[in-house]
Amino acid sequence: MQIKTVTSAENLSVDALxxxxxxxxxxxxxxxxxxxxxxxxxxxxxAGWLADLRSSGEFTGKxxxxxVLHRPQGLAAKRLVVVGGGKREKFSSVEVRxxxxxxxxxxKGKGVRSAALLLDTPNGDEYVTPAAEGAILGAWxxxxxxxxxxxxxxxxESFTVVVPGVEAATLQAAAERGRIIAQAQNFARQxxxxxxxxxxxxxxxxxxxxxxxxxxxxxxxLDQQAMNKLGMGALLGVAQGSSNPPFLIVLRYRPAVPSGxxxxxxxxxxxxxxxxxxxIKPAEGMxxxxxxMSGAAAVIAAMRALAQLKPGLLVTAxxxxxENMVSANAQRPGDIVTTLSGKTVEVLNTDAEGRLIxxxxxxxxxxxxxxxxxxxxxxxGAIGVALGQYNIGAFTNDEPFLQRFxxxxxxxxEKTWQLPMDEEYKEYLKSAFADLPxxxxxxxxxxxxxxxxxxxxxxxTPWVHLDIAAxxxxxxxxxxxxxxxxxxxxxxxxxxxxxxxxxx
Numbered sequence: 435m436q437i438k439t440v441t442s443a444e445n446l447s448v449d450a451l452x453x454x455x456x457x458x459x460x461x462x463x464x465x466x467x468x469x470x471x472x473x474x475x476x477x478x479x480x481a482g483w484l485a486d487l488r489s490s491g492e493f494t495g496k497x498x499x500x501x502v503l504h505r506p507q508g509l510a511a512k513r514l515v516v517v518g519g520g521k522r523e524k525f526s527s528v529e530v531r532x533x534x535x536x537x538x539x540x541x542k543g544k545g546v547r548s549a550a551l552l553l554d555t556p557n558g559d560e561y562v563t564p565a566a567e568g569a570i571l572g573a574w575x576x577x578x579x580x581x582x583x584x585x586x587x588x589x590x591e592s593f594t595v596v597v598p599g600v601e602a603a604t605l606q607a608a609a610e611r612g613r614i615i616a617q618a619q620n621f622a623r624q625x626x627x628x629x630x631x632x633x634x635x636x637x638x639x640x641x642x643x644x645x646x647x648x649x650x651x652x653x654x655x656l657d658q659q660a661m662n663k664l665g666m667g668a669l670l671g672v673a674q675g676s677s678n679p680p681f682l683i684v685l686r687y688r689p690a691v692p693s694g695x696x697x698x699x700x701x702x703x704x705x706x707x708x709x710x711x712x713x714i715k716p717a718e719g720m721x722x723x724x725x726x727m728s729g730a731a732a733v734i735a736a737m738r739a740l741a742q743l744k745p746g747l748l749v750t751a752x753x754x755x756x757e758n759m760v761s762a763n764a765q766r767p768g769d770i771v772t773t774l775s776g777k778t779v780e781v782l783n784t785d786a787e788g789r790l791i792x793x794x795x796x797x798x799x800x801x802x803x804x805x806x807x808x809x810x811x812x813x814x815g816a817i818g819v820a821l822g823q824y825n826i827g828a829f830t831n832d833e834p835f836l837q838r839f840x841x842x843x844x845x846x847x848e849k850t851w852q853l854p855m856d857e858e859y860k861e862y863l864k865s866a867f868a869d870l871p872x873x874x875x876x877x878x879x880x881x882x883x884x885x886x887x888x889x890x891x892x893x894x895t896p897w898v899h900l901d902i903a904a905x906x907x908x909x910x911x912x913x914x915x916x917x918x919x920x921x922x923x924x925x926x927x928x929x930x931x932x933x934x935x936x937x938x
Contacts, residue, residue: 439605451511535572535914566612576918619921622735626919630707649741675764676757693746699804702733703811704755711784728906729810736927816880818904829885832896846925
């Protein structure tokens, strides 16, 4: 999809021009009627149509509802689309992103090849980037393996963001930033969408190599022999049940002029398929375990965007990638492994494998000079019980660093909620036979005990853990986003690195 920007909608020749209209404000005492939400000229010519829509109840301005007028008077556009912006006082970049996504998804099946969104609101220039993001994200579909010959006919080829009164160069730069970010997020979604027979650990490593080559990043891939020599017993223990060998992917972004001594490590869980191992998962829903590498996809995609946006921060990504399978060679409950850090782990449940591979990757990141670490992992089902599908769960050993990350996540429009890491929770992690068990005792606080396990390997290095198990995919699509992988955390990673100095 091509993203364009202009400063006037009147002579814009597109298949559909969209206008945001808000809910009517409540009637105040002494006021004959609530103030109308009437657009500025040249769209004021459609005020009568809008009034009729409101009076009939066909359109109220509620979030994401739409109505279409063909051949609007005084406009070059073939259609005028009004889309609900909800309550004006609650309107933000989050709604802009979703509105643009809703438009892309609504219009592409109606023969629309070119669309535009008018942002004639205060601070409209601040909404250009999320508008571009939303359109590109909304247009993406998970149906790459469908053979429908008409798929190509159901695509919006260009999306124009209209903001009056802003310099063209400013608009274009903001739109380009949105394009880079959204294409990276879609790259993560496409990786996560691949079935496990297409995306093995070796293929994930090859995709990372190809991306690095195209983007100008450094890429190193550690194979099984190299990891064995280093002593990554936790990672290799998970992988031993699969005929597909494991890898540790390392991607490095080095700024031309570093802005300071900080070195951010992004660590992503890359289990390309998770049966649960000997502690096997139920058959129902197991097909979704192709998504168990969504943390890895987010990390790889964020690096792709950073290579184009060129922040001043040194960033290295670490992606441990394995399959967790059942075989005669598979890891067993009761096995004890020695991690790269030297700590020993009693494996009580082979389905708690993500924390094992992350433990070795976090230790390796520290050995390679990371001053700050953020990991993303589809780690626990318990996080969905705690937060549902709306918030990423966040944990930390360093409150100032977490607050920095939360500011970035908010700016990126990704809801993130901090969960506790009180010392008492560590009491759930006790083993009589090793330094740590890989699960806590009992069913209590499963997401917190998993985070505490990882904290043991982060040690004193400022670290944030993101449990994305409930937010990495949608079982049902939204008006602005398709069913399937979401690419969650990509935008937060990018924002964190891009504005590192500004969000201290």
